[in-house]
Amino acid sequence: xxxxxxxxxxxxxxxxxxxxxQTELHAIPDERKFKExxxxxxxxxxxxxxxxxxxxxxxxxxxxxxAQARRDAIAKYKTQQFQTRKNEEFSALGHEIGAAEKAIxxxxxxxxxxMEEVEKLRPVIAEAERAHKEEQAKLDGQIAELVKKTEHIxxxxxxxxxxxxxxxxxxxxDLLDQYTRLFKSKNGAALV
Numbered sequence: 001x002x003x004x005x006x007x008x009x010x011x012x013x014x015x016x017x018x019x020x021x022q023t024e025l026h027a028i029p030d031e032r033k034f035k036e037x038x039x040x041x042x043x044x045x046x047x048x049x050x051x052x053x054x055x056x057x058x059x060x061x062x063x064x065x066x067a068q069a070r071r072d073a074i075a076k077y078k079t080q081q082f083q084t085r086k087n088e089e090f091s092a093l094g095h096e097i098g099a100a101e102k103a104i105x106x107x108x109x110x111x112x113x114x115m116e117e118v119e120k121l122r123p124v125i126a127e128a129e130r131a132h133k134e135e136q137a138k139l140d141g142q143i144a145e146l147v148k149k150t151e152h153i154x155x156x157x158x159x160x161x162x163x164x165x166x167x168x169x170x171x172x173x174d175l176l177d178q179y180t181r182l183f184k185s186k187n188g189a190a191l192v
Contacts, residue, residue, distance in 0.1 A: 007171060008179055014164045016188050021157045028150050035139045035146075042135045046128040053121055056114050063114070067107045070100045 074097050081093045168176055183189075 004171065004175060007167060008175070011164060011167045011171075011179070012183065012188075014160055014167060015183055018157055018160045018164065019188055021153050021160070025150065025153050025157070028146055028153075032143060032146050035142055039136055039139050042128075042132045046125070046132045049121065049125045049128050053118065053125060056118055056121070060111055060114050063107050063111050067104050067111075070104050070107070074100045074104075 077093045077097045077100070081090055081097075084090050084093065171179075
C-alpha cells in the first residue's frame, strides 16, 4: 500500500472521530435545554398548586367578610324590627333577615367546599415540592455531567485536531485538498 494512502486512511480515521465528537458536542446544548425545561415544568407545577392555595385563601377571606357584613345587617334589621310599629315594615324586615340568613348559609357552604379543597390540595403541594426537589437534584446532577462531558469532548477534539495537523503535514497539498473535499461531500468516507 502506498504510504500516502496509509497516511490518508489514518487521517480519515482521525477526522471521523473528530466529526463524531463534534456531532456529540452539538447535541449537548439541546439535551441541556431539555433538562432545564423539565426543571422549569416541575417548578411551574409547584407554583400552580401554591397559587391555587393562595387563591382559595383569598376567596375564603372574602367570604368571611361577606358573611360578617350580612350578620351585621341582620343585627341592624332586628334592631329596626323592634323599633317599628307597622306590621308591613316588621314583615319586610323579617323577609330581609331571612334572605340574609339564606345568603349566610350559602356562603358557609362555599367556605366548607373551599376548606375541603385546601385539605385535598395540601398533600398535592407537599408531593409537588418533594418531586420538584428530587427532580431538581437529579437534573442538576445530569447537567453537571453534561458540562463534564462537554469539557472532556472538547479536550479530545483539541487533542485529535493537533494530531490530525501533524498527520497532514507530510501530505501533498493537492492530495490533501482533494481528500478534504471528498471527506466533506461523501459524509466522512473519502477513502474506502
